[in-house]
Amino acid sequence: MHRRNFLTLFALTLLGAVNHACGKERLSGTAAASKGRIVVVGAGLAGLAAAQELQTHGYDVVVVEARERIGGRVWTSLQWADAPLDFGATWIHGTQGNPITALADQINAPRITTSYDRAITYNTSGQPLSPAAASRMAELRAQVLRAIAIAQDAEVDRSIRAVIEPLLQQFESVSEAQRFINFILNSEIEQEYSGSIDRLSAHWYDSDQNFEGDEALFVQGFRVIPELLAQGLSIELGQVVQAIQWDQSPVRVLTQQTEFLADHVVVTLPLGVLQAGTVQFTPDLPPAQQTAIAQLGMGVLNKCYLRFPESFWPTEVDWLGYVAANSGAWVDWVSFARVANQPILLGFNAANRGRDVEAWSDQHMVADAMQTLKTIYGANIPAPTDYQLTRWATDPFSLGSYSYNAVGSAPQMRQQLAAPLGETVFFAGEATNEDYFGTTHGAYLSGLRAAREIIER
Ligand SMILES: Cc1cc2nc3c(=O)[nH]c(=O)nc-3n(C[C@H](O)[C@H](O)[C@H](O)COP(=O)(O)OP(=O)(O)OC[C@H]3O[C@@H](n4cnc5c(N)ncnc54)[C@H](O)[C@@H]3O)c2cc1C
Known part of the structure; x- marks a missing residue:
């Protein structure tokens, strides 16, 4: 396994070797002196929101994503040139006060409503x-x-x-x-x-x-939201995380090709992926978190x-x-x-x-x-x-569509799922959001919450 540290990675991405956002302007500049190195696992809305917030607060952030695209369960197909189709999320469910509306307004994204x-x-x-x-x-x-x-x-x-x-x-x-x-x-x-x-x-x-x-959908597809949130971020596509070794400093995030080192990691793996156990945590996740993963449901x-x-x-x-x-x-x-x-x-x-x-x-x-x-x-x-x-159920990087409350679970289990591992690993993703699970706004808000947990430490 080729091992490299975060700064080397940054040098590579700046050279344009793998940087998804290469050449794009940042939404906000990073502070001159980094507050710490962050690896965000997953470039869905939760991961992108966390990364953007942390970068804005002066952290060096890299997003590590298994797929060859950003957005996760927000995925707009452009196969029919005159009709972008959303394979994942389609609607802003309830536009009033919804943070996705605020993001859409920021870029004046044209929307239509179904009733x-x-x-x-x-x-x-x-x-x-x-x-x-x-x-x-x-x-x-x-x-x-x-x-x-x-x-x-x-x-x-x-x-x-x-x-x-x-x-x-x-x-x-x-x-x-x-x-x-x-x-x-x-x-x-x-x-x-x-x-x-x-x-x-x-x-x-x-x-x-x-x-x-209203129930609003995007004329150009929901992709406009992850595209907005990805601006200025360093995103490594095609990096399938296999293991996270978290009781050490720096934390090690191992992918098929390489290793990333970080002071803090934000994990936004979908519940289906956590349930499948394809990413190995060392040491094991605490019992309460394992129970939450097992008891909450991942639907289709x-x-x-x-x-x-x-x-x-x-x-x-x-x-x-x-x-x-x-x-x-x-x-x-x-x-x-x-x-x-x-x-x-x-x-x-x-x-x-x-x-x-x-x-x-x-x-x-x-x-x-x-x-x-x-x-x-x-x-x-x-x-x-x-x-x-x-x-969606057989998509290896989702293993389901979104989470639900199954018999044997309780809403507080989502807090257990979100509980940080000491000072190092933080969790976000729709399934960690007790109030708004199963939605894009739930994912987005969870990313901001995880970022705040790091910033406030
Ligand atoms: C069919 C469908 C319809 C939906 N409709 C709506 C809707 O209309 N409105 C709404 O608000 N919500 C809807 N949702 C829900 C919404 O899409 C999700 O709640 C939200 O997008 C989840 O975001 P997330 O960041 O938590 O997870 P994700 O978007 O899944 O992001 C997690 C990321 O982690 C990556 N990943 C997985 N495994 C690894 C690994 N081993 N290594 C590295 N990266 C990995 C994934 O590829 C993914 O990019 C829908 C979802 C589906 C599937």
């Missing part, structure tokens, strides 16, 4: 829900929420599935009522939290906080973008819902016809179903999606001219 009120829901045979069916669904929804509310006051935590099972059992297995309940559970809970109802904690699944305001949300020669669905709505016979199958769709004037549909698969479809071939996935669309819009709809798909 959950612009929606149409189809029954299993493909007809829009009649007013009578819609009110039957609303009644079942109230029953689902009531059952969960009661379970939230119970002493012992149970999965959402366990809580809803008695309600499901009141109906025939092939009944409309069961399909409606499964639709509600998938569309409103699994798609949002990415965990399966088999594992989501009834006590804590919705313990997160929300910002008010996958996307399938289909592009058509023209729109054949109602173009005034943003959301299309489908009450699938097969629970969770192509239940939610977003139309880009109104907001972006593009004949593009985005279909989602979440939780267990999201995990299962990753084993399918692209052709299988597109054919399955098309089957649902044909059920709704007829056999004569045009074939897609192109498609783009995600497979």
Whole structure:
């Protein structure tokens, strides 16, 4: 293994050998005398936010990233030149007071908004829900929420599935009522939290906080945010961290190719990567942190973008819902016809179903999606001219989409996950954010929090 220290690395990056941000202006200058050497593991929003904040405060910072790109779970595909597509995060969830809005405003990033009120829901045979069916669904929804509310006051935590099972059992297995309940559970809970109802904690699944305001998305893709945050940073791409030796000074961060030495390390590895144990901590992480890693859940949300020669669905709505016979199958769709004037549909698969479809071939996935669309819009709809798909659960540098509160976990475990290792290693990333887990703003705020922990020491 070739060993080099941080200053050597800096010299190399300044020569332009590997510096992602080479030639770009810094957002802010570094102090003349460095306050210390920092290695940030991961160039997602948490890592970039931490790095930017620490550099602004006079630390020498390098970001070490496994992929050949920045952004992590913010990833905009530019494959269709006229339609940037977000494979990961799409929306600023709640624009008011959201720190991502402030960043977007800083660069005047054009945004558009989708609305959950612009929606149409189809029954299993493909007809829009009649007013009578819609009110039957609303009644079942109230029953689902009531059952969960009661379970939230119970002493012992149970999965959402366990809580809803008695309600499901009141109906025939092939009944409309069961399909409606499964639709509600998938569309409103699994798609949002990415965990399966088999594992989501009834006590804590919705313990997160929300910002008010619109659901805004970026015309040029969410990539504009990591690109802003990366300005002026030294970022080493293609460096897969394998080990962090932390009870020594300097701390050693070992990658496949090299070694980085630092006074402090900020680890922003996704929960899925921490759970897989592919990065070895020496000594082992403390028991409380290991428990948090094991007990919190890493969920799955996958996307399938289909592009058509023209729109054949109602173009005034943003959301299309489908009450699938097969629970969770192509239940939610977003139309880009109104907001972006593009004949593009985005279909989602979440939780267990999201995990299962990753084993399918692209052709299988597109054919399955098309089957649902044909059920709704007829056999004569045009074939897609192109498609783009995600497979987040098998992505080795994510191993899932975002974290959720599983039965056996509790919100405070996110603080245990975030607890620093002595004075040396600090943790950030969406999963460490008790209030805003599973979001870009949660990741960003966690990065700022980890930076502050170092600065205030
Ligand atoms: C499909 C999907 C849809 C989403 N939709 C939204 C949305 O609409 N709105 C929203 O706010 N949020 C959304 N999210 C969540 C949001 O994208 C994440 O919460 C956020 O981007 C996570 O940022 P992070 O910095 O914590 O982690 P990441 O972005 O995952 O950053 C961690 C970085 O660590 C790197 N890494 C991993 N292993 C190693 C290693 N061994 N060595 C070095 N580097 C490594 C990764 O490559 C990655 O770049 C979505 C996520 C997904 C997947």
